[in-house]
Amino acid sequence: MARVKKKPTKSTDRTLAFPAPEPPAPDRPVEIAPGILWVRVPLPFRLDHINVFLIDDGDGWAILDTGIGNEATRTLWETLANGPLAGRRLTRLIVTHHHPDHIGLAGWLCERFDLPLLTSETSYLFCQNVSLSPGALDAKPYRDFYLRHGVDEAVTNRVATQGHGYLRMVSGLPPTFERLVAGDTLRIGGRSFEVLTGDGHSPEQVMLYGRADNIFLAADQVLAKITPNISVWAVNPKDDPLGLYIRSLGALKRNLPADALVLPGHQLPFYGLHTRADELIAHHEARCAVLAEACRRQSHSAAELVPVLFPRQLDPHQLSFAFSETLAHVNYMLKRGELTWAAAEGQVQRVVTA
Numbered sequence: 001m002a003r004v005k006k007k008p009t010k011s012t013d014r015t016l017a018f019p020a021p022e023p024p025a026p027d028r029p030v031e032i033a034p035g036i037l038w039v040r041v042p043l044p045f046r047l048d049h050i051n052v053f054l055i056d057d058g059d060g061w062a063i064l065d066t067g068i069g070n071e072a073t074r075t076l077w078e079t080l081a082n083g084p085l086a087g088r089r090l091t092r093l094i095v096t097h098h099h100p101d102h103i104g105l106a107g108w109l110c111e112r113f114d115l116p117l118l119t120s121e122t123s124y125l126f127c128q129n130v131s132l133s134p135g136a137l138d139a140k141p142y143r144d145f146y147l148r149h150g151v152d153e154a155v156t157n158r159v160a161t162q163g164h165g166y167l168r169m170v171s172g173l174p175p176t177f178e179r180l181v182a183g184d185t186l187r188i189g190g191r192s193f194e195v196l197t198g199d200g201h202s203p204e205q206v207m208l209y210g211r212a213d214n215i216f217l218a219a220d221q222v223l224a225k226i227t228p229n230i231s232v233w234a235v236n237p238k239d240d241p242l243g244l245y246i247r248s249l250g251a252l253k254r255n256l257p258a259d260a261l262v263l264p265g266h267q268l269p270f271y272g273l274h275t276r277a278d279e280l281i282a283h284h285e286a287r288c289a290v291l292a293e294a295c296r297r298q299s300h301s302a303a304e305l306v307p308v309l310f311p312r313q314l315d316p317h318q319l320s321f322a323f324s325e326t327l328a329h330v331n332y333m334l335k336r337g338e339l340t341w342a343a344a345e346g347q348v349q350r351v352v353t354a
Contacts, residue, residue, distance in 0.1 A: 003031040016224060016272035019261065023268065027079050029054065032269055033215055033261060035189065041067035041076060043101055046318075047226075050101045051265055053217060056189045060089035063115070064208075064217060065096055065265065068104035069171035077109065094180070095119040096219035097202035098126040100169035102265065107172035117177040118186075120197060122204035124177050130166050131173070137161070142234035150301030150348045151323055159234075159320040180206050193217075198252070200245020201228040209256060216256055220265040221248060222276055227283055231324030232331055242284060242332040249277040288333055291326075292353050299342035299350035302327040 020038070024030040029037040035056035040049050054061040067073040081090070090113045095103045103123065110117050117124075129136075136142075138160045146156040180186065184195040186208065193208040198221045208217040220228045230242050258274040270276070287309055294300060294308045303323055306314075310322040330351055333339040339351040 015275050016270045018224070018268045018270050020269060023049070023051075026076055027083065029080070029084050032263065033213065035191070036215070036263070037061070038263070038269070039080065041073060043068060044070070044072075045101075047266060049266065051263070051267075051269075053263055054085070055191070057091040058189045060091040061085060062091050062188050063093045063109065065102045065219075066093070066105035066109055068100045068169040069108060070104075070169065073105050074108060077105070077112075081113070089113070090115060092116050092118060094186075094206070094208075095123060096207065096217075096265065097205040098123040098130075099202060099220070100166055102219070103127050103173075104170045107170070107174060110174040117174050118180050119177055120181070120204040120206050121179050123202070123206070124173065124179075126203065127170060127173055131170055134166060135161070137234060145234040145237050146323075148347060148349055149323070149327060150303030150350075152303075155303075155316055155319050155323070158316040159323075196252075196255075198245075198248035200230050200241045200248055209260070214257060214260045216260040216262050216273065218262050218264045218273075222252065222262060222273065222280070223264050224262075224267045224270045224276065226267065227280055229321055229325060230284075230328045231321060232327040233324060238331065240328075240331050240335050242328045243335060246281055246284065249281055253277050284329070284332075288329055288338065291329055291333065292338055295339060295351055296353040299345075299352045301348050301350045302330050304350075305330065 020030065020032060023040045024038060026040055026042055029039045032038040037054040039052040039054065041052050043049055050065060050067055052067065053064040055064065093106060093109055093115045095106055095117065106117055109115060143156055143160050146159055180195050182195055182197040186193045186195055191210050191212065193210050196207040196209060197204045198207060201220050205219050205221060207219050207221060230245050232239050232241060253274050256273060259271060260273050261269060261271060262273050263269050290308060291305055294305060306322050306326050309326050314322055330339060334351065337354055340354045342350040342352045
């Protein structure tokens with residue numbers, strides 16, 4: 001297996017540095033840090049990959065995240081096990097959060113390689129809930145949530161049935177799991193990792209920090225060039241995931257060194273954790289300012305504010321995520337008193353600048 005060169009490559013547009021300027025081929029893991037392999041697993045989406053990491057666990061490798069539960073991903077894991085990873089067993093599976101690209105193949109991997117599953121309780125239960133009841137979001141209270149915020153019937157129908165799409169991307173879960181809790185210490189091989197959790201992108205998302213090596217396995221909480229999706233969903237309509245996300249970024253800045261090697265769930269590993277956290281916070285504050293200006297002129301529903309934040313043409317799938325992220329900004333601003341509810345006009349709720 002190849003090793004990345006040690007001298008980091010500076011970005012041309014920011015003060016981040018990248019130890020590996022190019023990702024590995026899917027079937028050719030590279031050693032991104034001593035005893036940690038980086039695997040790039042393809043995804044059939046616009047975001048076309050997930051980073052999976054394999055951590056030296058004594059006589060084998062501990063897996064961090066899986067890829068989605070489809071035939072192509074199963075084939076890749078068989079190729080890895082019989083090729084670059086041959087001769088050392090897989091020891092356990094750690095899943096950072098419940099999104100299908102991270103947990104999708106957990107059931108199959110655990111059964112195929114006889115692995116225990118380690119994850120947060122929220123991730124395990126959320127995945128089980130959707131898998132056991134994929135049509136739950138089709139219920140009237142959830143449909144009414146989208147209609148109330150100005151989403152049309154076509155997009156509401158798409159969002160309300162997304163549980164069925166989730167089920168097609170997840171291979172199920174093993175009947176038991178080992179819970180990871182913030183503040184735990186997780187021993188993997190000769191290393192000790194501090195278990196951290198963060199909210200916003202996904203509830204109780206697990207992250208690992210190896211203080212001795214200054215390595216931060218960040219999952220999707222901090223990515224180098226894109227912002228993680230921050231969404232409000234119908235099951236928790238007054239949720240403030242953006243506020244929780246910004247709070248989490250602040251905690252990472254307080255508790256982790258600026259020069260940690262960040263191994264994220266997507267895109268390239270990088271140095272510059274504090275810089276990137278500041279950029280992400282500034283990005284969301286700027287989007288809030290844009291919404292405040294739009295709502296100063298007239299009241300808007302959350303659906304009417306989507307093109308303010310996402311001016312390009314969106315397909316129904318993209319529109320559902322854009323709506324949920326727009327509402328996350330609206331809820332955050334309502335909580336901070338920057339927006340307020342306008343006088344009711346029919347069935348649709350609208351907000352104005354306070």
